[in-house]
Amino acid sequence: MNFNEIPKIELHTHLEGCAPPAFIRGLAAEKSIDISGIFDADGGYAFRDFDHFLSVYEAACTTLTSPEDFRRLTMAVLEETAAHGVVYMESFVSPDFCGGGDLAAWKDYLAAIEDAANEAEEKLGITMKGIVTGIRHFGPEACKPAAKCAAETFGSFITGYGMAGGEMMGRPGDYAYSFDMAREAGIPLTCHAGEWGGPSMVAETIRDLKVARIGHGIGAIEDADLVAEIADKGIVLEVCPGSNVVLKAVNGWADHPILKLRDAGVKVTVSTDDPPFFHTTMTAEYEMLHKTFGCDEADFKAMNEAALAAAFCDDETRTRVAKRLEPAA
Numbered sequence: 001m002n003f004n005e006i007p008k009i010e011l012h013t014h015l016e017g018c019a020p021p022a023f024i025r026g027l028a029a030e031k032s033i034d035i036s037g038i039f040d041a042d043g044g045y046a047f048r049d050f051d052h053f054l055s056v057y058e059a060a061c062t063t064l065t066s067p068e069d070f071r072r073l074t075m076a077v078l079e080e081t082a083a084h085g086v087v088y089m090e091s092f093v094s095p096d097f098c099g100g101g102d103l104a105a106w107k108d109y110l111a112a113i114e115d116a117a118n119e120a121e122e123k124l125g126i127t128m129k130g131i132v133t134g135i136r137h138f139g140p141e142a143c144k145p146a147a148k149c150a151a152e153t154f155g156s157f158i159t160g161y162g163m164a165g166g167e168m169m170g171r172p173g174d175y176a177y178s179f180d181m182a183r184e185a186g187i188p189l190t191c192h193a194g195e196w197g198g199p200s201m202v203a204e205t206i207r208d209l210k211v212a213r214i215g216h217g218i219g220a221i222e223d224a225d226l227v228a229e230i231a232d233k234g235i236v237l238e239v240c241p242g243s244n245v246v247l248k249a250v251n252g253w254a255d256h257p258i259l260k261l262r263d264a265g266v267k268v269t270v271s272t273d274d275p276p277f278f279h280t281t282m283t284a285e286y287e288m289l290h291k292t293f294g295c296d297e298a299d300f301k302a303m304n305e306a307a308l309a310a311a312f313c314d315d316e317t318r319t320r321v322a323k324r325l326e327p328a329a
């Protein structure tokens, strides 16, 4: 099986988190910003644990200071992603990192990102959509401008609202205002939960934020009733196994619950989250799922079909992308 060539749908990536380290180093050099401390001897991103990962991530983001930076970033990321067979990618984009939550600035950054996405679609055949993201550890108040930015720019490119960042900051209900604002604007919703917070965080996220998808969600496996509820409601999990292994949210690939969740009826999908941080690619994720659990072409096909059905894009895009999942004639 050629894992690289399988056409893939990826629902859970963070745009800045996909930044190749060399790209960030280049920007830092252009701007004389010293972030040498975030890299290891081989030039990769270096961090000790999840909290340190968040601070290294934010340090890398200090080099991204203009819409032009984000245009270049988006193109670099889509080139890398397309090289792993991804035909459709949703990426979290954050007004906090794009103009500090200011709506006018956000629109400028967004126009640059969208411009690069259009160029990549034409050149590389990969479609990208954006999910505006509040950063949880910045607190509930800071998520409100992000939701406002989502409501004001929801359309053909911005197709969702979500929340990322430190999951253990507050409870999901503390962030209900932002999610309500986005929902009232008709925006599909997702939220990171159950990467660290266990089943109660997943259950409260479903109850209080009324999301269609959950980022990670693997903590649900500890509660069989919750797993049944997720399956019944058709809530889709954006599972990122390699990320979970590197950040030690699970003890290793063999302990990852992705197939247990699937076999319990949950719709699971596969994504890379922040691939260069976690030394992964979509090709590597598929290879490890095959090696660890024996996943075959039929399994990957089912996961990609589940992902496309759960994608936040419009139906015209969904139909167009579906054709790219079919084997070449």
Ligand SMILES: [Zn+2]
Pocket: 012, 014, 164, 192, 215, 273
């Ligand atoms: Zn994530």
